[in-house]
Amino acid sequence: MAEGAIKLGGKKKKSTIMDMVKEILPDGGNLNACLTCGACSSGCPATGLEGMDARKFLRMAALGMDEEIMKSNWPWMCTMCQRCIYVCPMKIDIPQLIFNIRSRRPRDQRPKGIVASCDMAMKGETLSAMGTSVEDFQFVVEDVLGEYQEAQPEFADMEAPIDKKGAEFFLNQNSREPVTEPDEMVPLWKILHTAGVSWTYGSKAWAAENYCLFIADTENWKKMLHQQADMVHELGCKTYLNTE
């Protein structure tokens, strides 16, 4: 007796990365939109690392090589700097693909250094990846300010306000200065003082760094942004000013 007809394509795995690639194409595009011109790879400093480059990566995704892609560490060596999409004639968003692939790795298998920095930021109210507390930040700012007001009398009236309601600018601050090189905060304070600018730090959510974004932890990234926005609104500041 003849067996039933062989069903073709039954073993074919569905490529989920392929679906992602489709999503990141410009509106109405399809995979043929990639001209394979290589403009992305030729202007990318990550080309050649791990034997990979942007064009190859996109082709692998298009070919459904999901397993190989998920094994590769290259998505952590692309900085998502967007030079590839900037030069791409078809505006294919490879950095978004990289971000999505980062987010598909189980969290405990993503680079430990970045995960730890994200976790540290989420532990406290300051969002500092170095774990600086509200009190420590306030102490170091006031301490350094006092020293300079005394040592440089021209700046005796200089301020470094925290939670000043109604200030025009809400300044963010990378944790590196208050934690490891507090004197480096001073030049910026002097510039703002000299220009006669109304500004403030927040006691909370002042940290400029955002490792949750790098680790592709969208949920915590969103939480951080909300905490920052809440602080700015609470103080009634007009502008969130990024200092780096």
Add this chain to the structure above:
Amino acid sequence: MKNIYEYYAKWIREGKLKPSSDWNKDLKVKFTLQDPCQIVRKSFGDAIAEDLRYALKACVGEENFIDMTPNKSNNYCCGGGGGFLQSGFKEQRLEYGRIKDSQIKETGATYCVAGCHNCHAQIHELSEHYEGHYQVVHFWTILCLALGILGPNERTYLGDDLKGVNVFHPESEM
């Protein structure tokens, strides 16, 4: 949501800040500039890159600024962003930065201004690793130097050539 580079230029244009490049007239110390991907290409475009150049030139003298090629929105990432510095892939990160190091060396500048902390850390490491020995500085340091208000303890990232130039309250050195 704004970036301070825009305001440095605005405050100089409005006369609220009056930097002078006189300190560099005879010294002729050369500066180049790293355009941070996040601020230039990814957020505000060439306009803010022009603002930063305007402000930097006002501080060091037009003739002492040398651009990298390519630059602004077309600039190469230094390799410090996206978490690369914390990812544990140091060897690959330094390899990634080779192109940035070459760009800086080709300008002949002894100082590279890096406004972004990730760029700052990465380019500093590139300078040591590839032995270019150029200095990496925040813009606020150079602006205060040109305003004549940079004290002796605010010069961590200046080289020996500029440690003693235009010092504000030298007696406060610690």
